[in-house]
Structures are given as C-alpha cells and as structure tokens.
Amino acid sequence: MSDEKVFLRRHIMVKGRFVDLILSGKKRSTIRLGRVIPRYDEIIIHGGGRPIAKARITKVTYKRVRELTDEDAKKDGYNSVDELIRDLEKVYGRKISPDDVVTIIEFEVEKTFTDLNPEDVYLGLNPVDLARIAYRYLKNELSNEELKILDAVMRYKSIREASLRLFKTLNKRWIIRKVLRKCLKRLLEKGVLRVDREKLEKAASISPYLRDVIEKLGEERK
Numbered sequence: 001m002s003d004e005k006v007f008l009r010r011h012i013m014v015k016g017r018f019v020d021l022i023l024s025g026k027k028r029s030t031i032r033l034g035r036v037i038p039r040y041d042e043i044i045i046h047g048g049g050r051p052i053a054k055a056r057i058t059k060v061t062y063k064r065v066r067e068l069t070d071e072d073a074k075k076d077g078y079n080s081v082d083e084l085i086r087d088l089e090k091v092y093g094r095k096i097s098p099d100d101v102v103t104i105i106e107f108e109v110e111k112t113f114t115d116l117n118p119e120d121v122y123l124g125l126n127p128v129d130l131a132r133i134a135y136r137y138l139k140n141e142l143s144n145e146e147l148k149i150l151d152a153v154m155r156y157k158s159i160r161e162a163s164l165r166l167f168k169t170l171n172k173r174w175i176i177r178k179v180l181r182k183c184l185k186r187l188l189e190k191g192v193l194r195v196d197r198e199k200l201e202k203a204a205s206i207s208p209y210l211r212d213v214i215e216k217l218g219e220e221r222k
Contacts, residue, residue: 008038008105010132016048018077023052023114027077029106031084033092035062036103043107044132050192051133052114055107066098075106116195118203123195127159127180134183137192142183149179181209188213 012030014022021027022045038057045053063072065085073084089096113133117124125133131153139147152162153176163173187193188200188210195203197214204210 005035005037006032008032008036008043010040010043011136012043012045012105014045014047019047019052021077022047022109023112025109027075028108029072029075029104031068031072031076031088032103032105033088033096033100034103035101036060036105038105042110044129045107045109046136050113050194051136052112053109054111054113054129055109057105057107059104059106061104061106063102063104064098065096065100065102068102072104076104113193116193116199118195118199119206120203121207122180122184123193123203125184127153127176128157130180130184133192134180134187137190138183138186141186146179146182149176150183152176153180181207185210185213189216 014027014030018027038060041057043055043057044051045055068081068084070080073079073081076084078084078087085096088102111124111129113125122130131150134142135147135150135154142150149162149166152166153159156162156165159173159176159180160170162176163170166172167175184193188195200210200214204214
C-alpha cells in the first residue's frame, strides 16, 4: 500500500498526448500516485518537452485506488479507471493496489503558452513566468550571474524588486531586462516556446532584438 508524501512545486509534467486535451479544456486534472502536497496554487504545465500553460490548482483530493470513478479518469483524459490504472502502472513501474493512495489535482488553465502576444516585449509572458521557464530549460547554458538574476525575479516577483535586492538601486533594471530578453530569444530558438512566423515578424518589428531569431529559424529550415 502506498501512502508516501510528495511535495509538488511549480511544475507539472504530462505526456505529449495530453497537450491538446489540456489546451481545449477537456483534461482538467492530473492523478498522481501517493499523497501529493502542492506547495503553490499556481503551476506551470509542461508537455511534449515544452511549457504549454499556466494554471491554478482549484482542488486537491486524496482517494484510495478502489474509490476512483470513471468520472475521475475522464477528467484526467482517460476513458475509464482501468485505462488510468494501466497507465499509472507503466509510469510508476509497479503493480498498483486497490489500497494505494492517489492524489487528484484539479486545475484551471489561466494562460496558454501556445498563443503568445507579438505586441508585448516578452510576447505576453510576465517576467516571473519567463524566468521560471528559462530557469528550467536553460539552466545548463546560463552563467551563474544570469541564474542569480532569474532566481531574484522568481523570488521577489518583479523586475523592480529584484533590482533593488540585487543592486540596491532601480537604475540597473536594464541588466535584468537584458537577461530576460536573452532567455526569451534562446527559448524561441530552441523551440521551447513556439510562435508562428507571422506573429514573430510582428514582434520583431516592435522589439528588434527578436529579428535574429527569425533569421536563425529561417536558416534551420533550409
């Protein structure tokens, strides 16, 4: 019997086949083995190797496997409890008992990362979300100083406050903005964030630092 406790931070990973279901609103929960305790109400959902949405956790329910219903399974993107359990056994690599505890995490999507705003300097991402995504996907290619800046933006929830904490002045906010712009460019180049070419060209006309992203993506398609 599994009643282990796991703390959930700000990121949830789902299989690629669930991406469209989440974006369409058909998948509104995720069921995890064990007693999962979310640390935050707001989460970023990832699927298919990229972030797809920001969501708010609306409800957390703990059940024994034997108590799960087909309705629970359907909210999680499955056709039945049996199909859900078979998939959980594949994910966790073991037989699941009727007495095992599972956590049903229900959520509501607040923003998708598949329809970004080309008229915004960060394509509609707020600096905190951009910092969280960059820290997760670019950690191994950023300098310690850049990681420190991302950490400050995440910790203090704004460029203004991060500048005051890091540099004791607001006059160096440009340093933080420069790092965020660099991260956004790299996330686009790697395909972690995806914007269609028409929107990207519109964004580049407003924010010229994105122009070389279009050129690089064009070269990769040749």
